[in-house]
Amino acid sequence: MQKILIILLLLLCSQAKAQPIQWKEQYPGVWKGTFGQPEKYTLLSAADSKPRAATLEQLQSTDFPFPKMEVHAELIDGKTYVRMPLTKNEQIYGLGLNFQTVHQRGKILNLHVDHYGGKDNGRTHAPVPFYVSSKGYGVLVNSAQYLTYYVGTGVRKDAKEPAEPKDRNTDKSWNSRPYSDAVEIYIPAAGVEIYVFAGINPLDAIKRYNLFCGGGTLPPRWGLGFTQRVQKLYTAQEVLNEAAQFEEHGFPLDFIGLEPGWQSRAYPCTFEWDKGRFPDPAALIKKLATKGIRLNLWTNPYISPEAGISKAIEPYTGSHTVWNGTVPDLNHPEAKKILAKQFMDAQLNIGVSGYKMDEVDGYDYYLWPDMAKFPSGISGIQMRQTYGVLAQKLTDSLYRNQNKRTYGLVRASNAGANNLPYVIYNDYYSHQDFITALVNSGFCGVLWTPEVRGSKTGQEWLRRFQSVVFSPMAMINAWSSGTKPWSFPEVADQVKYYAQLRMELMPYLYSEFAKYHFDGTPPFRAMVLEEGFQGQAKAVAGNQDLETNPYLEAVNREVKDQYMCGEYILVAPLFAGESSRKVLLPKGNWYDFYTGKYVGNGEEIVANPDMDRIPVYVKDGGIIPMMGSRLHTPLPNEKVDLTIRHYGEKEGNYQLYDDDGVSFDYEKGSYVWRRVLVKKDEKGSLSGEMSKPQPGKPNTFGRVQFEFMTK
Structure with missing residues (x-):
């Protein structure tokens, strides 16, 4: 009898380990799979993003992209192992903000928030565990643990499509990495949530993922202008002088970024103004505002013992320090309350427009170790994977309470943060790799800037400047060297041309970000x-x-x-x-x-x-709405004249977006899409028209003229 009971128990355990994933369709083309006992704290719960349900419900229904029985999950030593099918000629993209590779098939990635170290191994600023297939579907593993992906590398004995054994000595097609028909994922938890996004093509799958995570961010218009980060020990007067120099040289400027010296102590931080360099920060912000310029502040979350909030927040900090500063538990309501009050009293209430959230990513030797403890009960690993997201959420919520949009910089992000108004940057340097990161950012719901860094030659400075114009944030981040746009006279005119072009393109860029928010299309x-x-x-x-x-x-x-x-x-x-x-x-x-x-x-x-x-x-039929060159973005109620370019010979159409550019009133319906059409008459001549303003809706456009570029 005892032996029978033991056998039954073993069978039950075996069945529990081999139980199938339970799938449920959440929205058309979006399925949630549950296996085992998923952890309560996940990437999506940390981001707390709400799906754009109304938009998702209207999407075309699609079938599950492969037989559900081909998705395998089981427990191995208390950890979850998942196997997703791969077919021949199928490529995989995504799996985080990679800097050197776009194709991920054949890679092993350990997804781990960290400062990028020069190698695509999974340790990066945004190790988003979402991949998209060339076959038109995407997969998200909703876990805040370190995850290991074997992307078409492991070859099982029972593989559905096994590779043909070959002799290395005689067969030139022999490969040290045989063909594998699976993506295998190792999750250090007793269960997991998996989301599958099926689309009519890869872009459609990405759009569904972005919409499921709340839609992409819609920055304020001024966020799409130029930003200059000044040297770390600048004084208030030097900041004003810098703004004046930009105006004298005719270079656009919408917000200035202050580096660590604005604080009385940094590394760790006090979050308090240095009274010597900035005796009256409110007056500085007002003076800059009269010039159409805003102020962005560098900080990191680690609290100096000399900070005024140090004693009050100490009970709500982690077990380990960073640079001898305490680490606030950004999942604890009391810690968030104390930090929020400090930000509001010292910065937001006097007009600070946003933040650069630094050092929320890595390195291992200065951040807390994995065994660190936090009062909220979140593990050190889970905190590491989500800390950048939590920092974004906290500051974004403060601006939302003021009905003001912000746009800032952050060094770490993850899945679910798609709608948070932050752009990732780092201290890496390769211009080529910066562009690859920009390419990859569209796969994983994050934004990345190929910032203009200090350069050895005028040509390098120009080349960096040219590419940053076509990016989410036009940032000049040469604060260490003090390089200015006009520092290389031999290319100063060319640099100014592209700076002006960025401003001219704002109607187009702003509309593309609106599409990111409303329909999930990466800009x-x-x-x-x-x-x-x-x-x-x-x-x-x-x-x-x-x-x-x-x-x-x-x-x-x-x-x-x-x-x-x-x-x-x-x-x-x-x-x-x-x-x-x-x-x-x-x-x-x-x-x-x-x-x-x-x-x-x-x-x-x-x-x-x-x-x-x-x-x-x-592309043929392309319509590019542009405004005149200017030094600052338009004011909320200011009307600008448009020149709408058309290219090629085909008829064209475009949806031009408009709102007040600064508030969240668009979430209450205060926005409009203006239809732009280019048509051919019977003789083949092109003409253009734009739909009229709608009563009660925003209207920031003045005179409209069309320019047909292809003669």
């Missing part, structure tokens, strides 16, 4: 997400193709140095030392942004622009 995204793009399918190994060797897909040529900026613009940056480059065009006619001339259709071209240009192209 900056990889070429593989563009319809008609075939560049990713080119193999590199002799005459082999993907049918004879499916694993080639993982080593194909990656297109990681060009990207889409909004609906119509293709950007192909140049780097220091380059005067020409190859550009892969999607199918369809494409035209030079600057001249309107035809450049190609679905082919690889060689771009040889003048020194003062980088290759930028517009």
Whole structure:
């Protein structure tokens, strides 16, 4: 009898370990899978983002992207193991903010929030555990633990599509990494939530993921202008002098970033103004405001013993310190309350517009260890994976309470933070890798800026400046060297041209961010997400193709140095030392942004622009709404005249977004989409029109004229 009971218990345990994932459709094309006992604290619960349910409900229904029985989950030593199917010719994108690779098949990634260290191994500023397949679906593992992904690397004996054994001595096609038909995920928890997003193509799957996480952020208009970060020990007068220099040189400027010296103590921080350098910060902010300039403050969350709030917040801090400063538990209501009051009293109430949240990512040797404890009961690992998100949430909530939008910088983020108004940056330096990160950001619901850093030559300075114009934040971050836009006289005019171009493009960029918020379309995204793009399918190994060797897909040529900026613009940056480059065009006619001339259709071209240009192209029928060049973004009720460019020979249409540009009133319906149409008459001549303003809706547009670029 005893033996029978033991056998029954063993069978029950075995069945518990092998239980299937329970799937439930949440919205059209969005399924939630539950296995075992998922942890209560997850990435999505930390971000506390609310799905854009009304939009999701209207999306086209799609089938589950593969047989549910092919998704395997089991417990191994109290930890969860998940296996997702992969097919031949299927590529995987995403899995965090990677800096050097776009294709992730064939990689092993340990997803871990950290300062990027120069290698795509999963340790990065935003290790978002979401991937999208070239087959048009996405998968999110909703866990705040460190996760290990084997992306088509492990080969099981019972594989559905096993690789053919080959002899290395005689077969030139032998590969040390055999073909694998699965994405295998190791989650150090006794259960997990998995979300599958099925779309009609990869971009559609990403849109559903973004909408499920609340939609993308919609920054204030001023956030899309230029920002200059000043040297760390600047005084109030030096800040005013810097603003005056920008105006004298005719360079746009919308917000200035102060580095650590604004605080009385930094590393760790007091969150209090240094009375010597900034005797009257409120007066400084008012003076800058009269010039149309806002103020952004650097900080990190680690509290100096000399801070006024140090004693009060100490009971709500972690077991370990950072730079001998306590670590506030940003999941504890009392810690958040104390910090919020300090931010409000000392900064927001006098007009500070936003923050740069530094050092919420890594390194291991200065952040708390994994065994650290926090009063809320959240583990050190879970806190590490979500601390950047928690910092974003806290500050964003303060601005929301004032009905003011903010736009800032952060060094760490994760899944679910898609709608938080922060752009990721770091202390890395490679311009090329910055562009690859911008390409990858669109896969995982985060924003990244390829900031303008200190440069050795005028050409490098110009090349960095040109690419930052086509990015989420036009940031000049050369505070350490003190380099100014005009510091290299030989390229000062070219730099000014691109600075002015950024301002002219604001109606287009603002509309593209509105699409990010309302329908989930990333404003900056990889070429593989563009319809008609075939560049990713080119193999590199002799005459082999993907049918004879499916694993080639993982080593194909990656297109990681060009990207889409909004609906119509293709950007192909140049780097220091380059005067020409190859550009892969999607199918369809494409035209030079600057001249309107035809450049190609679905082919690889060689771009040889003048020194003062980088290759930028517009698809046939493309409509680009632009405003006049100016030093600061328009005021909330200010009307601006529009020049609407049209490229190519096709008729075109565009949805131009408008709201007050600063508040959250758009969430209550105070916004409008203005339809722009370009049509052909019977003789083939083009003409344009824009829909009229709607009564009771925002209207910040004045006179409208059309410019047909292709003659």
